[in-house]
Amino acid sequence: MNKNIRIADVARAAGVSTATVSRTLSNPAVVGVETRARVMAAVEATGYRVNTAARDLRQRRARSILVLAPNLANTFFGRIIATIQEVAGSAGLSVQVSDSRAEAGRIEALGHDGRADGIILLDGSLAPEILARWRLPVIELCEWNTRATLPGLAIDNAAAARLAVDHLADLGHRKVLHIAGPEGNVLALTRREGFLAGSATRGLDASVAAGDFTMASGARAARDWIALPDRPSAVFAASDECAFGFIAECHRMGLSVPDDVSVVGFDDVDFADHYIPALTTIHQPRVRLGRFAAQRLIAALTENRPLAPGRELIDAHLVVRNSTRAYQR
Amino acid sequence: MNKNIRIADVARAAGVSTATVSRTLSNPAVVGVETRARVMAAVEATGYRVNTAARDLRQRRARSILVLAPNLANTFFGRIIATIQEVAGSAGLSVQVSDSRAEAGRIEALGHDGRADGIILLDGSLAPEILARWRLPVIELCEWNTRATLPGLAIDNAAAARLAVDHLADLGHRKVLHIAGPEGNVLALTRREGFLAGSATRGLDASVAAGDFTMASGARAARDWIALPDRPSAVFAASDECAFGFIAECHRMGLSVPDDVSVVGFDDVDFADHYIPALTTIHQPRVRLGRFAAQRLIAALTENRPLAPGRELIDAHLVVRNSTRAYQR
DNA sequence: TCCTGCGATGTAATCGATTACACGACGTCG
DNA sequence: CGACGTCGTGTAATCGATTACATCGCAGGA
Numbered sequence: 054m055n056k057n058i059r060i061a062d063v064a065r066a067a068g069v070s071t072a073t074v075s076r077t078l079s080n081p082a083v084v085g086v087e088t089r090a091r092v093m094a095a096v097e098a099t100g101y102r103v104n105t106a107a108r109d110l111r112q113r114r115a116r117s118i119l120v121l122a123p124n125l126a127n128t129f130f131g132r133i134i135a136t137i138q139e140v141a142g143s144a145g146l147s148v149q150v151s152d153s154r155a156e157a158g159r160i161e162a163l164g165h166d167g168r169a170d171g172i173i174l175l176d177g178s179l180a181p182e183i184l185a186r187w188r189l190p191v192i193e194l195c196e197w198n199t200r201a202t203l204p205g206l207a208i209d210n211a212a213a214a215r216l217a218v219d220h221l222a223d224l225g226h227r228k229v230l231h232i233a234g235p236e237g238n239v240l241a242l243t244r245r246e247g248f249l250a251g252s253a254t255r256g257l258d259a260s261v262a263a264g265d266f267t268m269a270s271g272a273r274a275a276r277d278w279i280a281l282p283d284r285p286s287a288v289f290a291a292s293d294e295c296a297f298g299f300i301a302e303c304h305r306m307g308l309s310v311p312d313d314v315s316v317v318g319f320d321d322v323d324f325a326d327h328y329i330p331a332l333t334t335i336h337q338p339r340v341r342l343g344r345f346a347a348q349r350l351i352a353a354l355t356e357n358r359p360l361a362p363g364r365e366l367i368d369a370h371l372v373v374r375n376s377t378r379a380y381q382r
Numbered sequence: 383m384n385k386n387i388r389i390a391d392v393a394r395a396a397g398v399s400t401a402t403v404s405r406t407l408s409n410p411a412v413v414g415v416e417t418r419a420r421v422m423a424a425v426e427a428t429g430y431r432v433n434t435a436a437r438d439l440r441q442r443r444a445r446s447i448l449v450l451a452p453n454l455a456n457t458f459f460g461r462i463i464a465t466i467q468e469v470a471g472s473a474g475l476s477v478q479v480s481d482s483r484a485e486a487g488r489i490e491a492l493g494h495d496g497r498a499d500g501i502i503l504l505d506g507s508l509a510p511e512i513l514a515r516w517r518l519p520v521i522e523l524c525e526w527n528t529r530a531t532l533p534g535l536a537i538d539n540a541a542a543a544r545l546a547v548d549h550l551a552d553l554g555h556r557k558v559l560h561i562a563g564p565e566g567n568v569l570a571l572t573r574r575e576g577f578l579a580g581s582a583t584r585g586l587d588a589s590v591a592a593g594d595f596t597m598a599s600g601a602r603a604a605r606d607w608i609a610l611p612d613r614p615s616a617v618f619a620a621s622d623e624c625a626f627g628f629i630a631e632c633h634r635m636g637l638s639v640p641d642d643v644s645v646v647g648f649d650d651v652d653f654a655d656h657y658i659p660a661l662t663t664i665h666q667p668r669v670r671l672g673r674f675a676a677q678r679l680i681a682a683l684t685e686n687r688p689l690a691p692g693r694e695l696i697d698a699h700l701v702v703r704n705s706t707r708a709y710q711r
Numbered sequence: 712t713c714c715t716g717c718g719a720t721g722t723a724a725t726c727g728a729t730t731a732c733a734c735g736a737c738g739t740c741g
Numbered sequence: 742c743g744a745c746g747t748c749g750t751g752t753a754a755t756c757g758a759t760t761a762c763a764t765c766g767c768a769g770g771a
Contacts, residue, residue, distance in 0.1 A: 059726095059727055059728085060727065060728060060729095061727080061728095069750075069751085070750070070751045070752075071727090071728075071729090071751095072728095072729080072730075072750075072751065072752080072753095073749085073750060073751075074728095075728060075729055075730080076729090076730090076749095076750090079729080083748085083749075083750095084749075084750085085748085085749055085750085088749080088750080102491065102494040102495055102496075103495065103727085103728070104439070104495075104496045104726085104727050104728070105495045105496045105497050105728095106435050106438040106439040106444065106496055106726085106727080106728095107439050107726070107727035107728040107729085107756090108727080108728055108729075109435040109728095109756095110433070110435040110436050110439050110726090110727085110728080110729095110755095110756050110757065110758090111727085111728055111729045111730085111755070111756050112728085112729070112756085113756070115435065117478070117497070124464070125460060125463055125464035125467060126457075126460040126461040126463075126464040127460065128457050128460065128652075130460075131454060131455040131456065131457065131459075131460045132455040134454055134455075134479065135453065135454035135455040135481065138454055138479060138480060138481055139481065142480060142481065142484055142488065147478050147480065147492075147497055148478060148479055148480070149446070149476050149477060149478040149479070150463065150467060150477055150478070150479050151467060151471065151476065151477070152464065152467055152468065152471065155471055159471065162431065165431040166431055166432065166433075166434045167431075167433045167434045167435055168434050168446070168476055268656050297653070297656050298656060300658070301656045301657075301658055301660075304658050323457075324626070324653050327597050327626050327627060327630045328630075328657070328658070329629070329630055329633050329657075329658050331630075388756095388757060388758085389757065389758060389759095390757080390758095398720075398721085399720065399721045399722075400721095400757090400758075400759090401720070401721060401722080401723095401758095401759080401760075402719085402720060402721075403758095404758065404759055404760080405719095405720090405759090405760090408759080412718085412719080412720095413719075413720085414718085414719055414720085417719080417720080432757085432758070433756085433757050433758070434758095435756085435757080435758095436726090436756070436757035436758040436759085437757080437758055437759075438726095438758095439725095439726050439727065439728090439756090439757085439758080439759095440725070440726050440757085440758055440759045440760085441726085441758085441759070442726070
């Protein structure tokens, strides 16, 4: 394996110094035209590639960003990560991914080992002590820990929840149920509060069921819901998955959506449009979220300045499909 | 920012040489007990972390593996990547991800820039010229280019397709349709061939429609299918997404699955079990695939030997749910 | 007593690229 | 004609950890 093509080899082949080769590659303008051509030819001939470890060491940067998410298998994160990778890739940065639920020591090391220049954090439940010890720019995306105050970006979850409530109210529903997300999750909390606030404004009879974003919890909520004496006619689930679980369980129990109950989801995952019935849901602009976060972080890194502090909220909107309909009777 | 805690600082604090600190951290056994304790205390006190760029440079390795996939947002890849990350993480390796459809030069650089020690490739459509120039161990997972001969791991797609056909035949279906994957894709080809071979064995009347794994192509196939004079009573789609698209479109056109047509998918994505109807499909053991590939690569890396050549096929199985039923009339 | 061997530690070369600084050649301007 | 600036290039220090080799002290055997 002849990986040992060093910059010195190229320099020798071109009859120049290593400094000149390095300059030719990173800042061609300062090198004489003829020399530049000779060096380029030598690079071509030798098949030289920079050794990034050496460059990273010298420049004290890793040209890499780290994305931390609680569940990499999650569809929702998939597209965000893909977008981040795209933006980073075209800026010459590589993207590494890691599960934020790993052992605390390992997580903490990620912010110290010099393998990444910055972190995009998709998990609001990480201990603030860990975040505090990181010495890297961190941007929180989609969710965050209320105790910490890092730069962040997310959709306006409360406003989005109100959109869902308004839609149901407009359809004539008076008794509505929210299947919440897990306790302690900021997103879940904000959506729940948005739901309750919106319901109050519209004078709806609102109640909340426990949930945790999963399909299983949606199914569980459906079984509880069906047993109620005076069932709400509309449901707002804290996630699409949860909504799917609810709908599937209703179906199993012989009830139909939207004929027997209207359902609104949250996220607008890819399947939402192809589920039966196609799901009315809050659309989260995942590509925008991913892109904005990546751009913000990368801009700070390349301009070598700290991340602008502050949390930014962007609008989500409601996509009306077939899982909701006007209240009957 | 006091990131400049070098090994020398620890050495000074402990009153030893940098060599001793390094040894204490990487090979404690060779260091005297008392010295070891002093060094550990100094490490603790200073908050020292190794600089991986320096270590990587010296040791000529990156402690990182690269996962290349054509579409990181794809649910199917999500879980595989998550599993790879898990295995790699506990071996102390980091995982970087990149989109294999990026510009060729960028892709090629990934195998040269020293940022990764090995590659797990989830894309069978990459030009073999590029693979050939990489100087890293590569393992192809799930699909591969027939022209290249790299170590690989996948399920036995032909056998899996035959399972699907057998299931439909057992249910009494005599006329079956396969919605194929994209032209030129090895997976698509193998599944199609398995379908045709299985149909021949069982004496079924088999036909094939074009597709490309997407929901849109499934929907398209549904519209073509419904227009047929003598419609096949069962469909085997080359992917779950495609099956969902087919089912959703049938639904829109007023037909029901499985009452009017039985559908078998391929992959067993998370939603398959919660779709309406729950999808009968081929289960791909994604966790096993990811784990095996990661373990095989990591073992080769840590033992510093080349990857064992050869392609390995593992079994998939059929999961029978509600999208298939016995042929009526 | 002297030599050998071993365990613990230090010294310094090394990995490969970047870059501050120095230098020489050449042109311009007073 | 000399001073000075500019441009292109080379020399060598530097990033921070690892590790081959040297060194030292001491125990045990001849």
